[in-house]
Amino acid sequence: QTGTGLTGRPPPPRGTGPLPLPRQMGEPIRVREAGCLQAVAEETRVLLFIAVPSLVRLALVQMADRMTIAFVGAYDPTPEHIAGCVLGKMFSNITGVSVGIGLSIGVTTFASQNHGRGTSRRNGFVLRQCRRVFAGAWAFSLLAALFSRQLLHTLGQPEEVLLPCQLFSLIAAIGLPAMWMSSAIQCVIISQGNAMPSMVCDGMASLTNLALAYALLRGGFGFLGLAWATTTSYCMSLLFSMMYVVYTGRQATVWEVPKEEEGEGEVNLGLFVRTSLPSALCMWIEWWAAEVMAVIAGWLPGGEYSVGGHGLLFNTAAIFYMAFVANSIAANTRIGNLVGAKEAKRIQICIATGMAWVVALSAVISCFLLFYGPALLRLYTKEPGILAEADGANPGMVMTIAPYSLMMFFLGVLRGGNLQMWGAAAMFASFYFFGIPMSAYLGLRGNYGLLGVWLGNAMGMGLSAAMISVKLYCVDWSKQIVRANLEGGASPAGDGLEERLLLAQAEGAATRCQCLARRLQLGTCWKRAEASAPPTWVAAEMAAHWASVDDTMPA
Template sequence: MKINEDPLLVKTKLSEEEEEKEKIRWEKMKNVASMAAPMVAVNMSQFLLQATSTMIVGHRSELSLAGIALGSSFANVTGFGVLFGLSGALETLCGQAYGAKQYHKIGSYTFTSMVFLFIISFPISILWMFMNQILILLHQDPQIAELAAVYCLWLIPALFGYSVLESLVRYFQSQSLIFPMVLSSLAALSLHVPLCWLMVHKFEFGVKGAAASIGISYWLNAVFLWVYMKRSHRCIETRIYISKDVFLHTKIFFQFAVPSAMMCCLEWLAFEVITLLSGLLPNSKLETSVISICLTTSSLHYNLVNGIGDAASTNVANELGAGNPRGARDSASAAILIAAVESVVVSSTLFLSRNVWPYVYSNVDEVMHYVTDITPILCISILMDSFLIVLSGIVRGTGWQKIGAYVNITSYYLIGIPIGLLLCFHLHFNGKGLWVGIVTGSTLQTLILCLVIGFTNWKKEAIKARERIGDEKVWRHEVIG
């Protein structure tokens, strides 16, 4: 402070600076919230495509329900989850390119993603063709395995549609063009429900009809977004063109795509592992039923809160690409705060209704009592997941997919699952022990990512983002404090 400077004037200046900072924080929170809400609709619509198919098929017979449930689980881990994870590279690349106003690169990166995801769908399809033999090797019931294999075989067209759809979703998300995605996803869902019912029950196609209807819905959704991208004036500068640039971007795409897929798939696989392990317990039918109910509820919550994670990823990436480290930090903080509120509301509601909500899944007293008993552990899991999903979104927006993958492996496979095995089989906590292991893994992962983000040098990350998208030396002086 200067000697002759008025202390009152200094105090006023500091107060004005604090007001300005508070105003920016609220603005970032508004940006995140306004994007998160419609993204919830997009994610839930996609989730309900498979969920409604399972419900519709489930009314035919218990065997059909078991077959589609097993097939859907296998397809998600080995196929859709892989493509979903790989497309996460666009959250870094397209998001930061948009912030840096390198609009032509957004379409170029998206076309690269579409090409490689489409190509990767071929080996996945071949794997699905041998699914029956794979499931039998895993000691699954032959009848259930056969139905699951038929379901996945007819689901192959959906896989290719999904490869195009997810790339387009990331394309629109990076530009905060959410309305066309909401419109297309809700339209696809509205068409899917009657179509699936007709194909399953009216035309007696069973699981084949359910799989085919999902494929039709994915392709219609993708076509709608493609047409909007080609026709809308809002996409003129970022429009996707068929270009040989796909080969120029191969290295940088896979640099983020592979660890992004690992982040996603390894986490999903951890939940599938405990479901398989529950089948080895003495009362396997009860244990598997309860774990499946917890997993379904957790998946539903994942798709709900993932909208906040998507908003966090986009806003952080845009701000870093624009060379605004303070904006990136404030966007990350805003998303974490929203996640905190959401987690408290959802987990509290679930806990208070612990004697009621199990009725949604079962009328069997033994199952209901067990689910009620495990609900407190599930509430902690949901609490951690809310933070974890948003923190993972920030990781993708920043370009730390490798860090996220390493943290994932450490948390679940070196700590979480071994603890679950110990509690389940040696200390005889059974299914509760398995779920405690998963909660331990997600809690550790949340704490590590919190520390990583808390000690982040945002100015350095903004410089790295600008270097990644454009000329390194040109961007350095444009990064603001």
């Protein structure tokens, strides 16, 4: 084709989708045509390429987290210090770690769609708004750490552990911004199809945490040595992530802000909050529900044995849950890529493939925990009372595996498709109006004890997974792709024309008045489109698009 005409070019057939205008910078990912089995194999490869490194990364972080607490018990065995350290770590996780990590998940939604449409250069806009949100979140976390002593005293916690808990939380809060920014940068990198750097960076940070905690505790720093080691590991994770970006020259697609596109493809603060907050709520709802379960376990007749047994079960389950968190990350990334690339049919194949994978994985893990769970529990303690409670409730823990695996995978799909608000609503209703009340009823009134607490939790997860699956079944991905690309900031020069015409077709705008209104809305695209293509090419394309949605428009 030349810039002087389109001689010999056949017009597009009526009723077909509009043709995309040429792109100036970056080509979107293109999913190659393939048969069904080839498509399934390709989606399996892509999902595993993201999920496996993510699983290793999460497992390393979990391992370091638990082993460092064992160092406190070995080198600072004062009961108040051990209890204060554990309570401070829990308080920091709830009021600090979960806040920023939850918000950083929203970065994946933007970055994965940007990668799909070939506009990764706009990730700098996303990280700029993310930093602003983190500033407010850190103020909240710091205030929570400062007033943790008063807050926990109000909640009836033992007085002797309040000061150690406050000191631990304050030191850990110093490193929270570094941890959050590291998570956000890693989300951008993973969204571009590579999860290995995050595995290496967090793996080295976890080893730093282990080595420094061991050295400080053995050197006589006490339990606060663990707090300083934790903060240092947060900073090292950020340092390693930034070093990778600079070494590979990815600044332009990770954090640099393209000055030439300021005001055009920029993600504003309101849009970032609307996208990130529901994703964060999903995480907060899950974490807070786990703490409520611990409280219910404390009300059981078994007392401290029930609490200890619940702790063993939860720590065991949390390790295996990481496999499904990794699947959620993979689903979020892949669905976001396909939404950005406007591959509606491939999304359905990806969802079906991912479901088959998580069901098979959950079946294997469930069988393993059912038969070998009691043996794993004996690695923690030899106390017969605690083990009796844990063994009795082990089937309940096993029953949470399958619903949790599906729930997390479906959440990843929702996040990738800009539907995360539905996931937050479904989880809140399922956990707090059904799951937790059932845990309390079965455990306290139904005489099921700790087993009842876990059965109620499994019911809440199952209801949440069912509600989200119904939503996914009803989604028209062709329409959702258009909405997601418009909300996520598609290219204003070319894609703006394409997206608005697609939206007109998706909404069934067939009358002359509706099409005229669409034309008026598209008028502002003309000058921007002229900058990226010859005027005659643009004119012919716009005429062809309009004719495809309005028979009264002369070709």
